[in-house]
Amino acid sequence: MYRDPMYDGATDPVVIWNRAERAWWLVYTARRATAPAREDVSWVHGSDLGVASSADGGRTWLYRGVMEGLDTEWGRHTYWAPEIIDDGATYHMYVSVIRGVPDAWTPHDRHIRHYTSPDLVRWTYRSTLDLSSPRVIDACVAPLPGGGHRLWYKDEAHGSHTWAADSDDLYRWRVHGPAVTISAHEGPNVFTLGGRHWMIVDEWHGQRVLVSDDLDVWRPRGLILDGPGEFGHHADVVVTGEEAVVFYFTHPGGERGSTVRAARLRVLDGELTCDRDLTGPILPVAGPVIHP
Template sequence: MRNYLTLFCLLLLLFGVHDAVNAQNEKETKSQVAKAPLFRDPIYDGAADPMVIYNYKDKCWSMFYTNRRANVKTQGTNWVYGTDIGVATSIDHGKTWVYKGALNLAFEQGHNTFWAPHVVYDKGIYHMFVTYIPGISDNWSGIGKIAHYTSKDLWGWKFKQLIPLSEDALLDPTVYKKPDGSWGLWYKNSKLGYTVEAVSKDLKNWKNIAGTTVNDVQHEAPFVFKAKDFYWLLTDQWDGLGVYRSKDSDHWEKQGVILGKKGIRKDDNVRASHPGVVVAGDKIYVFYFTHPGWEKEGGWANEKDKLDEDGILPYHYRRSSIQVAEIKIENGILTCDRDAPFNFYLPDLNIDN
């Protein structure tokens, strides 16, 4: 009897050690440092406007981004137009990202422009809303529309429509479900210079809401998400990211600006541009892009002064990098310290998450 008790105690001890080792291994697996930069496009080196979403079919994380042609010598802004939507994926929870190619989104003739993708998942279908501009322009005058696509696998996309919202130039859509179950579509109206909103019950039929959503300063690239009892709206106001919060996704109050001052990480030495956010459990990560070559310059306002004799902006200024930082929300206040160390781990998701 005494031998059985001894054996039983040994088994309990072994199982306890095994569980402790597994717990430690799991903790170590979920502890990883984000690379800086997180990603650079290997074809054109102009990754911008990042959008990150989980791929339920392939069980990995996908990053969609504007694939600016930074290493192509073109006059004026030609390198920013004629862009595809690039795709990178991560099978190790965000630690490394592998370039997979560019999406085939063509639906009419010619070499056209796609910017700033936003993707949502609803009832087994992925919906992409993306800025579409016909042709290639050598200045910032392209007239954008918002194109809608659907997919079951995040790779093969079916064109649905150009959403009929306005005759003005429309840019940078973001889509999020509102408290009443309808969908909000926030985007920049370039004629106004501010964010406006449209609503839909089915992601197909949209109606504009009168007025502007936020109009305290000129900006672009709105991004809406929910975390810690509030809806949040980030904008790119060209000196960092404007922060707004709301209880109902209708009425927004300005909190301040994040990521306006340069950081110390590689390629993180200038203001952040065009945010995308992932809420992963109790962690919130903001993805953005930077133009590292502008660290000692006056920014895009002085772009024409940097053109060479052929009217070409040097590659040093054109190239861009994707970065990620952690957002903190405490007592209803959103902050982000891009230099603070943080654990960057994107967990696998179930459809019910």
């Protein structure tokens, strides 16, 4: 569906409706896949958040640039895995941040920062979330049925499991505890479809599906995006009524570069199903489906 024209490293996608522009925006980790080859992982770091837009329901995407104004100190830093939600007046972004450009995976701290924006362009830093460890990434935020919101994230200091935190106002968060501990994984994404709550997590051989009645207890229900073809990594889901679209990335042929793809999700006989064969518009051209 989409490849980053600058560094060919589009990963960790999130898709959000831009109210002012009346277009869908794809925001992603812009890995520097075309950086000179070295025997380290510096190319995975030093990443900006890339932006592409679509005014035709996701049929075509136009690269627009990178998000600016996120730095809170001097230097080149690493931005991963944005999560963006719209409360109707303000966009809230929760993004994983690493200081500098490390050339190794460890022992560098990772934190989740909160920013707000009126237009998806001008961002104001609000806080660095105080969560369960200093090694947290991959935020996902969804509303709770009784009010408030829950944040799910990967805690690398606790087995690379998904943990959760709750908030009444999207600004102040309190740790709720471990949420999914059945395997090491990353990239949790939570959505409601077909009258049920679903979570998908990236186990690096496809997306593990879990279902919940209360957003507290999660039961595993198999895999999606595990074949045929490339495994689907770190995904985002946009619900479009009785169906949904999952956006994920792959490494075609195992190469360093990456491709963002999309697939259709449906709930059939109580199970989440996935169809990768999509053509034409994949999202509502006029914007999100609003449920009364």
